[in-house]
Structure formats: structure tokens, C-alpha cells
Amino acid sequence: MNSIGNKISPLVKSIPPSGIRKFFDLVAQTEGVISLGVGEPDYVTPWHIREECFYSLERGYTMYTSNAGLPELREEIAIYLKSKLGVEYSPANEILVTVGVSEALDLAMRVLLEPDDEVLVPEPCFVSYAPGAVLAYGKAVSVPTYASDEYRLTAENLEKCITPRSKVLVLAYPNNPTGGIMSREDLEALTSLIIKHDLIVISDEIYSELTYQGEHASIASLPGMKDRTLLMNGFSKAYAMTGWRIGYVCGHPEIIAAMTKVHQYTIMCAPIMGQKAAIEALRHGETEMRRMVDDYNNRRKLILSGLRSIGLDCFEPRGAFYCFPSITSSGLNSEEFCEKLLLEEQVAVVPGNAFGSNGNGHIRCCYAASVTNLEKAIERMGNFLQRHGAK
């Protein structure tokens, strides 16, 4: 009874550690691994952005910023969102700069949820949504999405999961881990249901710039949706700024004010160095960003044709930097496949079930890797499948 472990809240104890963590330890112990298991760009932040950060430090920008973030940054975010999505947010009270989208997610759950409120989480998805809901005393309800729908959320599948306690819907497109996207029409098909059931949408659009077919569409831009959407984005993926931890959330002034209150007491403000760098990214980062996106697109096509050529069934991912092929032809489940592939061929990919139970039977392959490594990885996976019963 005196064990320190007993002091830990049962709620926290109830949350399983991320499935990725376990696999990370295994990969870290293996030598000569080609990793397609990362979740970030293979570029470092463009030099002009790093340079602007040095310059701001030289000039002594080392202090707190206002809770909501530097006014210039919020203004640039407003300009960016208006030009990209056609949605207008007031820098004064509708935008909050956060420590990555991760903080914005946490704030949103804490601000919106009462005990046992339900958060609808389309899966497979990024690992934080369900634990975030539970940590805010809510309940995560998994909404399955399927390869046959290219992992779009359909109104039919959503409706099946809605209950009187449903309060929040998470939309995360372009999607990690599947690479699925939702077009404007796909999103329009959901809005009447969202409005009918009075849901708030948390729209995690961190991969928005990494859209390879058509333009990224935000649900916030659809009629009647702006006030009930919390649009979240950041700099990690588009500008290769993962370690800077700068994100933002935009939405109705009352929700943003409530989020700012929690943010003020827990974080105070996002680091000023990152905010200065983010301003530079928005003002002058488009060219470098387009170059990186074009390069991901080349590699996307390369890995997709490679995976298909070794007999893996894979729908065409149109966003982010992941492929999510089915590995059922191997007769192995996701975890067995990934462990054996790592031990036998030294290629690291992430088991699909780490992103929700209906990710089982799939693996996530990140193509933010060099062409040489992608080709080597495909060759090794081909050898592996020869031994493990590919079609």
C-alpha cells in the first residue's frame, strides 16, 4: 500500500502506453536498420527559417509572449488561412498559438468535455486522440474507416457511432497513418449529421500542405461549420519544423478564450524562438515548402509502385507521407509482420494496429526517406514476402 506506484491516478494507469513505444525499443536495439517508421520529414528546417531564429536571439527575443502568441504570428496565420482555405479568423480572439497541435488537442479535450462525454475518433488515426479524451475524463468512441472507402469517414459509418453523449468529432485529414484525404464533397456529406447532432469538430490539419491531388479542403470552410470547428494546424510537417513545437488552433472566440485560460495556467506561452521562426516560415517559406512537397510526391509514387510490385495491396495515399498497405497476404498479423521484418530484413515499419484496432492487417510505411533507402527497403520487403507467402 505504500508503493509509490499506488499514488498514480487510476485514470492515467488505465491508459495503455503507445503501441509505437514498444516497437521503438525493439528497433533501437537492432543494427543496420532502414527505418520507414518515422513520423516526420527527412528534411531539416529550411535554412532561412533557422537563420531568422538566430537573428531573433541576437536581438534579444528571449522573453514570454502574450498567452495567445505573438500578434504578428497570429496575423500571418490569419492571412495564410484566408488565402489557403478562404476562412477568416480574427487574430485578436480567434487564434491561439500552442506548443504543437498536440497541446491544442489536449486543451480542446479539457475545455470541451464533461465526464463521460463521447469523442468520436475515426480510426486508424494518430495515437493521441483517444488518450487525450480519456485524460479529460471523456470517452473515446472508435469510428472505423476502411481501405475500400480510401479511409474517408462516411456519414453512414459516423452515424452508427453517434449516441446522445456524443459531443466531439475528430477529423484528421490528410491522415496519419493511412495517407487518406477528404475532398470538399466528402466533407459536405458529413455536415448535416454534425449539425443535427450538435457536434464540435476538432479538425487536425497538420498535413494539409502535403496533399497530392486537388486542393486541401477544411471542414471549417463549409457553411455553418466555422463556429463549431476547432481548426488545428502547425509548422511541423509543411516546413519540416517538428522539433520547434509550434502549432495553432482557430475557432469560436468563446472556445478559444477558454482554451487560452487553460493554456495560460499550464504553458503560459509557446516558446518565442519557435514563434519567430514560424513567422518567417509563413512569410517566406512557400518556395522551399513546395520543393519538399514535390519531392515527397515523387517518392510517394516510387514507394506505391514498389509496394504493389512485391505483391502488397495498397490503396493510393493522396496526402501526408505514409503508405498503409495490407499485409494479410503474408498470413501474419501486423505486429508479427513488423517484428519478423525487422529481425529478418532490418526494415522498420510500424504495425497498423498501433493506430487503432482496425489498423490490424496493415503496416505504416513512411516515405520521408532517401530514394536509395526506399528502394533497398522495398527489395528487402520483397525478399521477406517471398519467404512469407506473398500472392
Place this chain on the structure above:
Amino acid sequence: MNLENRILKLITADAKLSNKTIASMLEVDEAIVEATIKKLEADNVILGYKTVIDWEKIGADGVTAMIDVKVSPEREVGFNRVAERICRFPEVRSVSLMSGTYDLSVVVTGETMKDISWFVSHRLSTLEQVQSTTTHFILKRYKHDDFVFEDPQEDKRLVVSP
């Protein structure tokens, strides 16, 4: 961007990309990539393929100089004739017509500084159109043809992340 430009963009960054890789990236047949590259070679759009080497790493000596050359242009042909003459010397790596205070920028390599000064005094300065030369020896290279020398390119990312 048309296919020729898309192919050129890829092989400018990496000449060793195989036709198969290029074909996958651009979603066209390998045979089309092969034919397009052959045509670009035949049309002298692609002049050749070279390797960027850090010779210092293997202890190879050698000297490179950039020479600013002032020349008198000639009637009808301007700077072209003298530029073409300078191009023909095998020790000349590149020749460009410049705006500004001099006319031609000539890059020359040799085994020793003496080789280069001999080239300048005996070959270059003696051309009748050449009025003057200023020779700058390269002391150290930091970046060349997009490659930064001494730039550790290791992947610093976590091997697996969400």
C-alpha cells in the same frame, strides 16, 4: 512542367537515378524515360554526366584558379571568338561572359600554382584580344554544385515515431 523538364529536374539532383526509378516517380513507362533521355543526349541538351568529388579527402593535390579576363570584343563576333579559343585549352574548366568590370570568367585547374601561372602568362595573356587578367586561387571549397563539403548528412530523427 513537361516530361523532359521533369526528368531533367530529377537527374540534375541525382544523375544516378535509374530509368526505372524515374519512371515510377513520374508514372510513365520506363521505355519512355529511356527514349526521352536518349533524345536529350542526342540534342546536346544533356552534355554529359560528372561526379562531384572532395579530392582533398583522398589527399589529392591540385590547384584551381578563377581568372577575371578583360578582352577587346571583335566586330561581328563580339566576345564569342576569343571565348571559344579559350575554351579549347584542356586546363580550362569553364568560361563565362560576365557583366561588370571584366568580361570573361575563366576557371582553370592545374597540379601546381606554377602550372596555372604558366598558363596565364603563356597562353591566356598572349591572346591578342586579351587586355588584362586577374588570377584568384581557390584556397578552400565549402560548397560546390549544391554539395556542402564536410556536412555530416546523418539522419538525426528517432527511428520510430508516431
